[in-house]
Amino acid sequence: xxxxxxxxxxxxxxxxxxxxxxxxxxxxxxxxxxxxxxxxxxxxxxxxxxxxxxxxxxxxxxxxxxxxxxxxxxxxxxxxxxxxxxxxxxxxxxxxxxxxxxxxxxxxxxxxxxxxxxxxxxxxxxxxxxxxxxxxxxxxxxxxxxxxxxxxxxxxxxxxxxxxxxxxxxxxxxxxxxxxxxxxxxxxxxxxxxxxxxxxxxxxxxxxxxxxxxxxxxxxxxxxxxxxxxxxxxxxxxxxxxxxxxxxxxxxxxxxxxxxxxxxxxxxxxxxxxxxxxxxxxxxxxx
Amino acid sequence: xxxxxxxxxxxxxxxxxxxxxxxxxxxxxxxxxxxxxxxxxxxxxxxxxxxxxxxxxxxxxxxxxxxxxxxxxxxxxxxxxxxxxxxxxxxxxxxxxxxxxxxxxxxxxxxxxxxxxxxxxxxxxxxxxxxxxxxxxxxxxxxxxxxxxxxxxxxxxxxxxxxxxxxxxxxxxxxxxxxxxxxxxxxxxxxxxxxxxxxxxxxxxxxxxxxxxxxxxxxxxxxxxxxxxxxxxxxxxxxxxxxxxxxxxxxxxxxxxxxxxxxxxxxxxxxxxxxxxxxxxxxxxxxxxxxxxxxxxxxxxxxxxxxxxxxxxxxxxxxxxxxxxxxxxxxxxxxxxxxxxxxxxxxxxxxxxxxxxxxxxxxxxxxxxxxxxxxxxxxxxxxxxxxxxxxxxxxxxxxxxxxxxxxxxxxxxxxxxxxxxxxxxxxxxxxxxxxxxxxxxxxxxxxxxxxxxxxxxxxxxxxxxxxxxxxxxxxxxxxxxxxxxxxxxxxxxxxxxxxxxxxxxxxxxxxxxxxxxxxxxxxxxxxxxxxxxxxxxxxxxxxxxxxxxxxxxxxxxxxxxxxxxxxxxxxxxxxxxxxxxxxxxxxxxxxxxxxxxxxxxxxxxxxxxxxxxx
Numbered sequence: 001x002x003x004x005x006x007x008x009x010x011x012x013x014x015x016x017x018x019x020x021x022x023x024x025x026x027x028x029x030x031x032x033x034x035x036x037x038x039x040x041x042x043x044x045x046x047x048x049x050x051x052x053x054x055x056x057x058x059x060x061x062x063x064x065x066x067x068x069x070x071x072x073x074x075x076x077x078x079x080x081x082x083x084x085x086x087x088x089x090x091x092x093x094x095x096x097x098x099x100x101x102x103x104x105x106x107x108x109x110x111x112x113x114x115x116x117x118x119x120x121x122x123x124x125x126x127x128x129x130x131x132x133x134x135x136x137x138x139x140x141x142x143x144x145x146x147x148x149x150x151x152x153x154x155x156x157x158x159x160x161x162x163x164x165x166x167x168x169x170x171x172x173x174x175x176x177x178x179x180x181x182x183x184x185x186x187x188x189x190x191x192x193x194x195x196x197x198x199x200x201x202x203x204x205x206x207x208x209x210x211x212x213x214x215x216x217x218x219x220x221x222x223x224x225x226x227x228x229x230x231x232x233x234x235x236x237x238x239x240x241x242x243x244x245x246x247x248x249x250x251x252x253x254x255x256x257x258x259x260x261x262x263x264x265x266x267x268x269x270x271x272x273x274x275x276x277x278x279x280x281x282x283x284x285x286x287x
Numbered sequence: 288x289x290x291x292x293x294x295x296x297x298x299x300x301x302x303x304x305x306x307x308x309x310x311x312x313x314x315x316x317x318x319x320x321x322x323x324x325x326x327x328x329x330x331x332x333x334x335x336x337x338x339x340x341x342x343x344x345x346x347x348x349x350x351x352x353x354x355x356x357x358x359x360x361x362x363x364x365x366x367x368x369x370x371x372x373x374x375x376x377x378x379x380x381x382x383x384x385x386x387x388x389x390x391x392x393x394x395x396x397x398x399x400x401x402x403x404x405x406x407x408x409x410x411x412x413x414x415x416x417x418x419x420x421x422x423x424x425x426x427x428x429x430x431x432x433x434x435x436x437x438x439x440x441x442x443x444x445x446x447x448x449x450x451x452x453x454x455x456x457x458x459x460x461x462x463x464x465x466x467x468x469x470x471x472x473x474x475x476x477x478x479x480x481x482x483x484x485x486x487x488x489x490x491x492x493x494x495x496x497x498x499x500x501x502x503x504x505x506x507x508x509x510x511x512x513x514x515x516x517x518x519x520x521x522x523x524x525x526x527x528x529x530x531x532x533x534x535x536x537x538x539x540x541x542x543x544x545x546x547x548x549x550x551x552x553x554x555x556x557x558x559x560x561x562x563x564x565x566x567x568x569x570x571x572x573x574x575x576x577x578x579x580x581x582x583x584x585x586x587x588x589x590x591x592x593x594x595x596x597x598x599x600x601x602x603x604x605x606x607x608x609x610x611x612x613x614x615x616x617x618x619x620x621x622x623x624x625x626x627x628x629x630x631x632x633x634x635x636x637x638x639x640x641x642x643x644x645x646x647x648x649x650x651x652x653x654x655x656x657x658x659x660x661x662x663x664x665x666x667x668x669x670x671x672x673x674x675x676x677x678x679x680x681x682x683x684x685x686x687x688x689x690x691x692x693x694x695x696x697x698x699x700x701x702x703x704x705x706x707x708x709x710x711x712x713x714x715x716x717x718x719x720x721x722x723x724x725x726x727x728x729x730x731x732x733x734x735x736x737x738x739x740x741x742x743x744x745x746x747x748x749x750x751x752x753x754x755x756x757x758x759x760x761x762x763x764x765x766x767x768x769x770x771x772x773x774x775x776x777x778x779x780x781x782x783x784x785x786x787x788x789x790x791x792x793x794x795x796x797x798x799x800x801x802x803x804x805x806x807x808x809x810x811x812x813x814x815x816x817x818x819x820x821x822x823x824x825x826x827x828x829x830x831x832x833x834x835x836x837x838x839x840x841x842x843x844x845x846x847x848x849x850x851x852x853x854x855x856x857x858x859x860x861x862x863x864x865x866x867x868x869x870x871x872x873x874x875x876x877x878x879x880x881x882x883x884x885x886x887x888x889x890x891x892x893x894x895x896x897x898x899x900x901x
Binding site: 037038039040041042043044048049052053054055061065066068069070072073076077079080088089090091092093094095096097100101103104105106107108109110111114115125126127128129130131133134135137138142143145146147149150153154156157163165166167168169170171172173174175176177178179180181182184185188189192193195196216219220221223224227228231248249250251252253254255256257258259260261262263264265267268270271273274277 | 289292293294296297298299300301302303304305308317319320321322323324325326327328329330331332333334335336337338339341353356357359360361362363364365366367368371372378380381383418421422424425488489721724725728734736739740743744746747750751754757758761767768770771774777778781783784785786787788789790791792793794795796797798799800801802804805808817818819821822823824825826827828829830833859860861862863864865866867868869870871872873874875876877878880881883884885887888895896897
């Protein structure tokens with residue numbers, strides 16, 4: 001074992017020892033455990049009042065889950081130091097679990113109700129969806145086509161027949177191109193232009209000119225046009241066009257700066273949530 | 288062919304979908320294509336899973352570098368997949384299980400002939416050409432002669448929901464009158480109403496609660512056929528199964544409700560139940576706890592004082608809050624207003640047959656209701672006085688209020704129902720005390736163990752009892768659809784994989800980006816030129832505007848210059864400059880997508896076909 005790995009192992013052992021110590025000695029008896037109560041057959045998280053009332057109990061399985069989640073979080077954070085076996089272990093787990101998760105979600109939310117539920121409603125009703133009508137809807141037989149296309153897609157796993165998987169792929173690409181083209185023209189192109197057409201002189205409730213709003217409207221329209229000029233590469237950006245496109249670049253830079261700021265804030269918020277999970281939910285430490 | 292066919296498929300699908308977007312009758316094709324797309328995407332996940340297994344299993348079998356991590360991936364994948372696909376340990380969906388009902392399989396064709404109901408009609412044949420609601424397709428037949436519908440034939444009993452769907456299917460009085468008559472004919476006989484029903488979609492005869500000896504006889508008398516007899520006998524046998532449930536604790540004032548005394552017995556610490564526990568029984572069993580009601584000033588003071596004298600005491604603020612919370616309840620005036628409102632006679636809804644008759648007699652403007660013949664009932668002085676005198680008297684049982692008011696004046700069933708609903712809306716004493724504890728322990732305020740114990744005892748007893756009754760409901764129930772539960776049901780192993788592995792791992796990975804974005808920004812953002820300065824400056828202002836430092840800096844700006852406040856600068860950047868920049872980008876993206884789509888559909892861009900080497 002490399003020296004770095006030994007150091008990390010010792011660090012995790014130290015954290016585990018501290019967490020055990022905190023779990024045992026926590027005066028509120030909240031660290032390292034999850035309390036649940038039963039409501040209509042469901043075990044749901046219990047609050048302080050439930051604990052005081054004596055209806056909450058420590059859930060062994062969820063407490064183990066809490067510890068697993070906490071160590072997974074720490075393993076991922078360990079990558080900040082450098083790549084290591086703990087991180088790789090967590091990474092391998094997330095790949096496996098994510099792949100399994102999306103397959104399960106796809107199966108229960110799409111394949112069962114939208115494919116098999118349409119082709120064999122009686123069978124699916126008896127098995128998994130009692131609320132489904134056993135009568136096949138008129139024209140539902142056409143769902144045999146996505147089934148055939150799906151099977152053709154899976155043929156990708158068979159080397160000799162993998163060429164056939166391009167057919168369903170062509171269907172996916174073709175429908176996406178057709179649907180997206182119309183949707184983007186409607187939702188983005190036309191609606192964005194429509195929303196950009198604003199009055200240059202804004203009148204407020206007292207029938208006087210709202211100078212600030214008017215300035216904002218003019219600035220907004222000029223900025224959009226300037227950005228579009230910058231995107232227009234058919235003419236050389238020289239002279240007046242060059243100046244306008246340079247103003248467009250400034251607007252785009254401010255936009256990217258704002259986007260960057262928002263992204264950083266989002267990530268920091270996520271980080272704060274993870275730290276809160278470790279310190280409050282796991283260790284019950286209110287620093 | 289390997290390249291031409293896919294090109295044609297892509298072009299045809301895309302062009303057809305573009306054309307259908309402009310034809311109103313074919314707009315739904317786009318929706319269907321989206322569903323097909325989702326199906327293929329879900330199947331593509333199978334492909335992804337297969338590839339994942341192929342790659343990692345090869346690595347494991349070759350003992351290649353990092354094979355142990357591949358093994359972890361494979362195990363995590365297979366475990367998650369197995370527990371998710373099999374819905375391991377997922378209980379059936381409570382809203383699909385029809386608690387309290389017992390099923391016996393009975394195909395539609397085996398229903399007694401007496402359960403075929405015919406309504407002679409004379410309706411336009413257009414109703415036969417249109418789609419019938421799914422719920423009645425199996426049971427309703429429209430018989431036609433000479434291009435007219437001459438009779439409606441219904442197999443089995445019609446459920447109220449089915450009647451509603453049929454009535455709503457065509458907004459035409461002739462149709463609705465015919466359905467109304469048919470629904471009356473096909474209703475479950477009065478003596479059996481609420482006790483048996485036939486679910487045609489599931490082809491089962493169902494009984495609610497216990498099928499009594501008389502009920503069994505009545506059903507058997509309908510027809511002497513083997514299948515029918517067997518279904519009825521099975522139902523009787525199943526509904527007489529005994530369930531014994533050991534109770535951990537019984538509320539002091541619990542008594543078996545009289546209407547269920549024949550089905551449930553309390554023997555020592557056990558409930559002995561015949562048949563399944565119905566939702567009505569569950570409701571009656573759990574609705575036994577007193578509810579909060581107005582309290583007199585003296586009672587309020589005594590209650591607060593009692594808690595204050597327990598270990599720990601109460602601060603002045605806690606006492607004031609406690610008193611105020613106890614005062615938040617319904618009052619006599621509200622109850623009187625509700626009962627007076629309920630006493631007013633309501634207009635009677637006309638039947639469709641009445642409306643049709645009016646229409647045929649030449650009435651042009653049809654009114655859906657007619658005035659009630661019943662007089663308005665208003666509470667008299669004696670009744671009002673009784674309510675005022677007793678609602679805050681803790682010794683008086685509000686369960687007797689309906690009877691006492693009836694003795695003192697006019698009273699009708701609608702008032703009785705309104706009274707029941709009104710009292711049910713109030714929280715139980717346990718729920719009220721829980722809210723009081725929550726309020727009294729907000730912030731740094733605390734309660735002692737003795738105070739908690741005193742206040743929360745009703746909540747504990749109620750929670751425990753309701754839990755036991757729910758357990759009895761489940762124990763006495765025969766599971767009908769074991770696979771109907773949600774795949775991500777809380778507490779199931781798949782939920783555990785999601786909650787304690789997938790969620791923390793993915794959230795932490797994304798949160799790591801905070802460090803890398805900051806580090807990348809530190810290295811990349813150097814104000815080398817004006818454009819870089821703009822980007823850096825905007826990011827700084829946006830970040831500052833969402834921190835305490837931003838608020839503090841803004842406080843230093845004089846009130847005469849509000850535009851220089853950090854939050855106002857941020858608002859200007861986000862709402863004007865950022866919006867303008869984003870609009871230009873989105874217009875550019877949409878044009879890019881349009882051109883890319885056209886290139887694909889016209890076969891100019893063929894990159895999705897691959898190199899053709901595999």
